[in-house]
Amino acid sequence: MIKLGTIGTNWITQRMIEAAFATGKYELGAAYSRHENTGNEFANQNGGAKVYTNLANFMASDExxxxxxxxxxxxxxEQVMLALKNNKNVIVEKPAFMNPMQTQQVLDELKLHPNLRLFEAARNVHMPAFKAVQQALKKATNIAGADFVFSQYSSRYDLVLAGETPNVFNFAFAGGALADLGIYPLYDAVALFGKPVKQMYYPTMIATGADGKGTALLNYDKFDITLNFSKISNSKHHSEIYAGRNIIAIDNGGEFTEAKLISPEQTEVISAKYTKNPMIPEMTDFAAIIAHPEDETLQAKYHVWLQLMQHVNETLNNLAISAGIHYPDKFKE
Ligand SMILES: NC(=O)c1ccc[n+]([C@@H]2O[C@H](COP(=O)([O-])OP(=O)(O)OC[C@H]3O[C@@H](n4cnc5c(N)ncnc54)[C@H](OP(=O)(O)O)[C@@H]3O)[C@@H](O)[C@H]2O)c1
Known part of the structure; x- marks a missing residue:
């Protein structure tokens, strides 16, 4: 069993632990929270675990x-570096890092611990529908571009409208639409088509000084891809990849729960709607890599994801810079 130590007690950690338990491959060993009561609440809700309020003690623990x-x-x-130095594997939420220098430093540290594995939790690229699209693309011809969309109105935008600055819209925490939701369609594009040759980001800035929504244009040699994402508005647009007369249609570039191949003659469902906890596929993939260091096929896949993380991070950084956005690499009060 893989023993997890969690940082953060918001709903996403609860969703992750439920997915982890559902795979049957993980148990909860320890939880870190800045507040003992929040940590205890999370641990008790999940079968109990040692709770830490001191990050260094948490990382040094063998639970x-x-x-x-x-x-x-x-x-x-900083938390990833501390975890690696304490000989822990890492699953870090997206975006793993805020610039290529950080990513390189982490990859350098990782080289010193060949037994450890590091994963960016980009759940969309682990979904069955994503894997079905990868297969469909192998047979596709005349690729003419793609549009990936992921827009969800955030309830925390209501707080912004009321004059507050919640973390996710706080630039000091490296918040904003590109870093938060934009990274999913960006992962779609880079995982399926590689790094773009050029990229440009057109953000809609909001009162907090962060981007609330935006459009990114990725230029490739023979086609362009658009990414549309928003935390201040909804969209029901599907995502589409254009292949001659055919369309590979995805229900949502962020969720990636269902995929279809649409030709002028027929519509074929190539991956039926996934209705379970959307973190189960990634947690299953990560467990296999951690549990089977001897399996060359799995470890090769791991190295592809590591390189993908690096390419996404470089493109994220280039997009941000194209719009004059320079993410902080450290929290400053
Ligand atoms: N994969 C997904 O579907 C998904 C969905 C949502 C978010 N995410 C990612 O998950 C991460 C967390 O997002 P979130 O929206 O949950 O963030 P958040 O609510 O702002 O913070 C997450 C946790 O971090 C701790 N925290 C909050 N403010 C802090 C501060 N000022 N200093 C130190 N710790 C602080 C809190 O835990 P304690 O109070 O227990 O210390 C909190 O539960 C982000 O990277 C986000 O992109 C991923």
Missing amino acids: FDTAYIASPNVFHF
């Missing part, structure tokens, strides 16, 4: 072997 990090983005880098 867990794999850290799951779901803190505000700006803290990921």
Whole structure:
């Protein structure tokens, strides 16, 4: 069994632990929270675990072997480095890091611990529908571009409208639409088509000084891809990849729960709607990599994901810079 140590007690950590338990491959070993009562509440709700309010003590403990990090983005880098130095595998929420220098430092540290594994929790690229689209693309011809959409009105935008600055819209925490939701369609594009040749981001800025929504244009040699994402409005647009007369249609570029191949003659469902906890596929994939260091096929897949993380991070950084956005690499009060 993989023993998890969690950072962050918001709903996403609860969703992750339920997915982890559902795979039958994980148990909860320890939980870190800044507040003992929040940590206890989370641990008790999940069968009990040792609770820490001191991060260094948590990381040094031997109650867990794999850290799951779901803190505000700006803290990921330091927490990941600390976890690796304490000989822990890492599953870090997206976006793992805020610039390529951080990513490189982490990859350098990882080289010193060849037994450890690091995963960016980009759940969309682990979904069955994503894997079905990858297969469909192998047979597709005349690719003419793609549009990936992921827009969900955030209840926390109501707080912004009331004059507050919740973390996810707080630039000091590396918040904003591109870092939060934009990374999903960005993962779609880079995982399916590689790094773009050029990229440009057109953000809609909101009162907090962060981007609330935006459109990114990725230029490839022979086609372009658009990414549309928003935390201040909803969209029901599907995502589509254009292949001559055919369309590979995805219900949602962020959720990636269902995929269809649409030709002028017929519509074929190539991956039926996934209705379970959407973190089960990624937690299943990560468990297999951690549990089978001897399996060359699995470890090769791991290295593809590690490189994908790096390519997504570089493109995220280039997009942000194209719009004059420079994410903080450290939290400053
Ligand atoms: N994969 C997904 O579907 C998904 C969904 C949502 C979010 N995420 C990712 O998960 C991460 C967390 O997002 P979130 O919206 O849950 O963030 P959040 O609510 O702002 O913070 C997450 C946790 O971090 C701790 N925290 C909050 N403010 C902090 C501060 N000022 N200093 C130190 N710790 C603080 C809190 O835990 P304690 O109070 O217990 O210390 C909190 O539960 C982000 O990277 C986000 O992109 C992923």
